[in-house]
Amino acid sequence: MKVGILGATGAVGQKFIRLLQGHPWFEIEALGASERSAGKKYKEAANWIEDVVLPESIKETIVKNCDPDEFSDVDFVFSGLDSSVAGEIEKAFASAGIPVISNAKNYRQDPTVPLLIPEINPDHTELIKKQTFTKDGSGWIVTNPNCVAVPLAISLKPLYDAFGIEALILTTMQAVSGAGYPGVASLDILGNVVPFISGEEPKVGPETRKILSTLEGTTLAKPHFPVQATATRVPTINGHMISVTAKLEDPPANVEELKAAYTNWKNPIADLDLPFSPNQLYKLHEEEQYPQPRLHADAENGMQLHLGRLRKAEVFDISFVAMAHNTIRGAAGGAILNAELLVKKGFLK
Amino acid sequence: MKVGILGATGAVGQKFIRLLQGHPWFEIEALGASERSAGKKYKEAANWIEDVVLPESIKETIVKNCDPDEFSDVDFVFSGLDSSVAGEIEKAFASAGIPVISNAKNYRQDPTVPLLIPEINPDHTELIKKQTFTKDGSGWIVTNPNCVAVPLAISLKPLYDAFGIEALILTTMQAVSGAGYPGVASLDILGNVVPFISGEEPKVGPETRKILSTLEGTTLAKPHFPVQATATRVPTINGHMISVTAKLEDPPANVEELKAAYTNWKNPIADLDLPFSPNQLYKLHEEEQYPQPRLHADAENGMQLHLGRLRKAEVFDISFVAMAHNTIRGAAGGAILNAELLVKKGFLK
C-alpha cells in the first residue's frame, strides 16, 4: 500500500520514515510538511536526527504541501503533524477520502475517533463507522495515545481485567526525545531533573480511561477511576519510565497473583501476526534494578512494554514501574501498528 | 570546640571536612578511618572528590584508627561511618564518654536516640537523657535521617501541623552522590534511570514517622500514616527530588491555604542563629519547572528545602515536589546543624 507522511520533517515524521523502511506492506509514496519545506528535497528540508543514515530514496524526494490534492495517489496517510495545525489538515484529508492514522492529540477525545492500541482495545475500531467526514466512509481518522498514556494503559489492561481499578497515582520520568527537536535545551536537562512538562499531565487520565473503555454498541462506556500524575523530564534519550501505585477493586492476595494477571492475559491480536506486533508484549523483569530506559527501550524493535518492581503496596494495593520506547511504541511505531490492524480489519484496503 | 571525624576518608567524611572549614565554633582535631588508612597522611589515605581543593591543614593530618583512645582530646565526633562498622564503633565512643553526631543508620530507630532535624523536632534532644552508654551521661548518640527522609519530613512538617497526614505515596529521583564513591557506575546511569535503590525504601516511612513524633514526657508518640515509596536513581550529581501525593486529615480548601501552611509556619529555632541554619528554610518555587537539582541544590549553602508544584490532587488531597541537597542538608550539613543545636541546648560543651 502506498502511504503518505504528514509532518514528515519533524521528529515524529522522521521516525515514521525510519520505521517504514523495509515494511512488508507499506511503501512511502509522498512526504508532506509546512510551506517552508514544500518544494524542497527532503534532505534539504529536514534536519535528520535519527541514528541511521537517511535512506537514499527519501533524500531526493520533493516535499509536498499538506494538501490532500497533492496526495491523491496514496492509500492513507500517517500524521506526525504538530497539534497547532493537525486539526485542520487531518480534517481536510479525511474529508477528501484519505484515511488518517494520526499521532496528534487533536481528535483523541472525539467520541467517534478510536484512541487505539491494537493489543488493548482493537474493537474500538468500530467507532470509525460513526465518522462523517465523507458520505461513503472512505475518509476517517484514527489516533494513538500520548506517549505516557501508552505505557500506562498497556501496563494497566491486565490489572483492569483481573482486579478492576479504583485510583492511580503516578510519577513519570520522561526522555528528552519526547519533546521533539530541538526540544529540551541541554542547559535545562544535563545533570538535572525538570519536574514539569507542559500539557502532559492533563492528558494522562482522560486518555487512559478512554483506552480502557468498553465498547457498548457503538459507544464507549468509560471507567471512572481518578488519576493523579506528576510528569518530569530526566536526561535520558528514549524510554519513558512511569512509577505507578494503584488502588484496585478486588486486589490480588499476593505478588504471584499480581504477576499472573500478566502471564495469563490473552493478547486479542496474537493471531493476526502484525509485522510491528512484539512477540512478547509484556516483559516482566524480575531483577529489581530493571527495567532501564537505556538497556530496554529498544527491545523487540521498541514495541515491548517493560514492567518491573511489581509488589504489594503499603498505601493502596500495588506498585510497579513501567517503561516503553516513547517515540516508537508511544508514537510512530504505535501508529504503524494501528495501520496494520486496520488493514487486517478491512478498514484500509 | 574540637571535633573528630569518623569515616573521614569516605564521601560523607570528606563532606564533613569541607563543610567544617571556617566553621565559627568547630575545629577539626582528629580524623579516623579504617585500619587500611590509619597511620597514613590524609592526602594519601583519601581519594578527595570534593570540588574544592583539599585544605592544606588536612592534607598532612595523620589518619587515626576509629578507637576512642586515640580521640581523647576531642569534644565530640561526627560519624560518617559505613553502617557495617558504625554500630560497634559509635557505641564504643559513646561508652567512652565521647558524644557521637552520626549520619549512619544503625541507631536511628533506637527509642532513646533522637533522629534529629533541628527545625522540625528540636525537643527530641530530650531523649538523650535516657541513654545509658555512660553513667554520667557524658557519652551519647544523636543521628540524622536518611537523605530521602530529610526532605520528606521537612516538607511535611507544616502540613502535618496544619492538616494532619493520613497517607503518602511518593517516588524519588535521587542523585548519584547519595551512593558515595565510587558508588554508581557510569555505565549504569549515563542517559538512564535505575528504578531501585537497595535498602532505601524501607527507611522512608519509619524515619519520617519518628521525626514527626510528639514527645510525651520522655517518650515519642509516633503517627501511624502509611508511606509507599519508590526510590529511583537518575543522572544528577547532587539534590534528591521527591514527588509526593498526600492524603490529609483535614485538607486545605485550595492551594492558597496549602501554601499558607508553609508561609505561616514558625521555625522553632529561628532565634538561635545557628551558623548552618538557612535564612529561609522553605523556598516555595512558583515557576512550574522549578525546583531543579542542578539549579537549586546549592542554595543557602545546600541547607534549604525546595518546594514546587504545590497543587490539589485528583487522588488523595495534594501533590508537590520537594528537593534538597542530599549530602549537605541530607547528610553532613544536617549533622553539623544537629551539633550546633546540641551546643545551644547545652548537651555539647
Add this chain to the structure above:
Amino acid sequence: MKVGILGATGAVGQKFIRLLQGHPWFEIEALGASERSAGKKYKEAANWIEDVVLPESIKETIVKNCDPDEFSDVDFVFSGLDSSVAGEIEKAFASAGIPVISNAKNYRQDPTVPLLIPEINPDHTELIKKQTFTKDGSGWIVTNPNCVAVPLAISLKPLYDAFGIEALILTTMQAVSGAGYPGVASLDILGNVVPFISGEEPKVGPETRKILSTLEGTTLAKPHFPVQATATRVPTINGHMISVTAKLEDPPANVEELKAAYTNWKNPIADLDLPFSPNQLYKLHEEEQYPQPRLHADAENGMQLHLGRLRKAEVFDISFVAMAHNTIRGAAGGAILNAELLVKKGFLK
C-alpha cells in the same frame, strides 16, 4: 560607577547581572535588550537561567532599548550583544561618548581596539587612544577574546615569554553553556560528542596572536605562529577544556623547566588588587586526572586558569591541557576584569 548592560536578557547578559551583584565599584543602572524586550520588566523579558535567584532589584527593572539616548546616566556599558547587532549598537554607544566593554566579536580584530586580558596584555589599553569614535576620546570600545582564545592565550603567555612559540595544534572540548540558551539541543549532546562548532576554529589563531602581540609605539607587532584547532562540543555545563601540543623556539630541557615558566612568571597587574583578579592565576594540577571542568571551573570565582598534564612531547616539544570557566573567565568575568583594569588605568572615571 554606574554601568549599563547591553544584551541583558541573553546568556552573557545574565552572567553580567549575576557577577556584578555586590561588586565593590560597579552598580547596575540600566539594562538594554532588543525591541521585543524593551519596556517590559526584566523578570518578564528574560528567561533567567542562572543557578542563583534573580536579584530582587533587577526583577522589576524596566528593560530599555539599546539606544545611547536611554543610557545617558551610565558611566559605561558592558555588551553581551549578539554579533548580528553588536557592530552597529556598540559603535553608536562609543560615538555617543559611552565606553563599551564588549564580549562580542565584532571589533576584536580592529587594530585600534584592545583584545584585552588584563594579566596578559594590560599595555594594549594604549590602543584606545587611537580610536576616533568621539573627538574628545570619551567614547571607545574594548573587547575580550573568544572563550577558547582566553584559556589558550593565558596558558601560552609564560611559555611565549620563556621559550617562544613556533606552532600549535589543539583540540577543544567545550561546554554547552558556550552556545547560550537554548543553545545546544539535548538530543544532540546527551551521551555524545559533536566534533564541530560553527565559527569557532577560525577565531582561535588570530585572536591568540593578537593577544600575545607586542605593543610597539601604538601599534601591535603580531607573532606569526600557525595554529591548527579542532573544536568539539561535549556534555559539560561549564568549563572549556583544551588539549594543546606546541612547538617552541627554545624548548625547556625538561618538565621542571616547563613548570618553572609558570611559577616564575610575574603577573603584571598583581599589585592592582582588582576585585575580579584571581589570587592565583595559574593552578598547576599535579594529579594526572586533573583539571576537570566539573570540579575546577568554579575555583577562584571562575577566574582561574587550570593547567594539567604538562609534559614533554614525542612530536613537537610539549603537551598540556588547559581549562577555564567559559562564561566567567572566558566571557562576562573577563569583561568585568577588563573594566576594573580600565578604571585603574584612568580610562574609566
Add this chain to the structure above:
Amino acid sequence: MKVGILGATGAVGQKFIRLLQGHPWFEIEALGASERSAGKKYKEAANWIEDVVLPESIKETIVKNCDPDEFSDVDFVFSGLDSSVAGEIEKAFASAGIPVISNAKNYRQDPTVPLLIPEINPDHTELIKKQTFTKDGSGWIVTNPNCVAVPLAISLKPLYDAFGIEALILTTMQAVSGAGYPGVASLDILGNVVPFISGEEPKVGPETRKILSTLEGTTLAKPHFPVQATATRVPTINGHMISVTAKLEDPPANVEELKAAYTNWKNPIADLDLPFSPNQLYKLHEEEQYPQPRLHADAENGMQLHLGRLRKAEVFDISFVAMAHNTIRGAAGGAILNAELLVKKGFLK
C-alpha cells in the same frame, strides 16, 4: 567451530557472548573465568550489562576455570582476560595446542604475534608460523589492538599508502565502556571530562606502527613516525572519537585528493565475505557535525570506521576526526573478525 571464551564474565567477555549469538561459523562451547566464578552458572557468576537479554543457552552454562584441560573440546578460544592474568593463561592455552584470539595487551608487542586488523594487515598472520608454543604449530596467539589504535590505524592506512606519514598529534575522547564494568564512577564523569586514562597513551604509537608495518619475509619492518597522544574520557557510552593532525611525506594538494585516498583504497579482504566485515569500511561524513558516537557507533553492527572533518591543516598537513565502536570494532568484534580471517587462511580449522 566450537569456541571457548576466557574472561567470559567481564565486559569484553560479555560482548563476545552477545556478538557470537547467531554467528554462522562459531558456536560457544565453553566459558572460562576466575576461580571465584568457576563452578557457578553463568547467570550467577556474571553481572550482565549488555542491552539485550542474556541468551537462555548461556544462562545455565557452568563457568569453568581458565585451564586448558577444561577446554579440550573447543577449536580455539577468544580471550577477554584482564592483562594481569592474560599472560600466563594465554600461554598455557597456546602451549596446549589451543589457538588464542586475544583482546589482551600482553602479547601485542611480541614480534611473532600478529597485531591484526584484517582489512589493514591481513598478511601479518604469517608471523604465526614463527611461534613456538607447540612443536606442531597447533597452538598460537593472535591479538587485536587497543581500542584507540584500532580506529587510528584504520583511518591512517589509506593515507599511509597514498601519502606516507611523518608525524601524528592526536587527542582522544573516549567512551566509558572502554573501562569495563563498574569502570568509571559516575561521580567522575557525569557532566565532566577527565584528561587522562591510565596506560592508554603509551600504547597508541607502538601499536599503530606495528599494525602499519610491512611484512618482509617473516619479519615486520616498522615505520618510524612519532605519535603524540592525549587520551581523555568523556561521558559517552560507546564510540571512541579521535581528533588527529598529521604530517605527511607527500601531502595531497587539496581535500579532494585527501578524500580520494579513501575512496580509491582497495580492501584486501573484500572478496572473502567475512561475516563480521562491514560492507563499507570507511564512512566519510560530509556534514561537519558528524560523526557522532551516539548516532554512528552502531552502524554496520559497530564494525564501521567513521571519518569526518577531513581538511587541510595550518600546522602539518591535514586534520580529521575518526570514530569507531570501542568494544565492538575496537575489541570483541575485531577479535571475531580476526578469527574469521584465520579460518579463511586455514590457520583455524
